[in-house]
Amino acid sequence: MFICRKKNSSISVKYEQTCKFSYHSTHEDIGKSVGVSRITVSRTLNKFSKHQWICTKYKKIFILNKNSLLEFLET
Known part of the structure; x- marks a missing residue:
């Protein structure tokens, strides 16, 4: 189990069964590998986080x- 807490927020969410994926790279590196800008990567990850x-x-x-996530990718 881990707790996800946004910066400057008193709200914490506990997750017990979670798939963990570690990617040791910057948003810029991720963007270069898929052909988008760092800003696009950041905005997309923030959007997914808000959902x-x-x-x-x-x-x-x-x-x-x-x-x-899979449903989003299929649309």
Whole structure:
């Protein structure tokens, strides 16, 4: 179990069963590997985080709702 807490927020969300994916790279490196800008990567990850599909920590992405992410990719 881990706790995901946004900066400057008193709200914490606990997740018990989570798929963890670690990617040791910067947003800029991710953007270069998929052909988009760093800003696009940051905005996309923030959007996914607001939907509570993922939670990001330093150089880590925690997948919280795999089914919703897959559904988004299929549309």
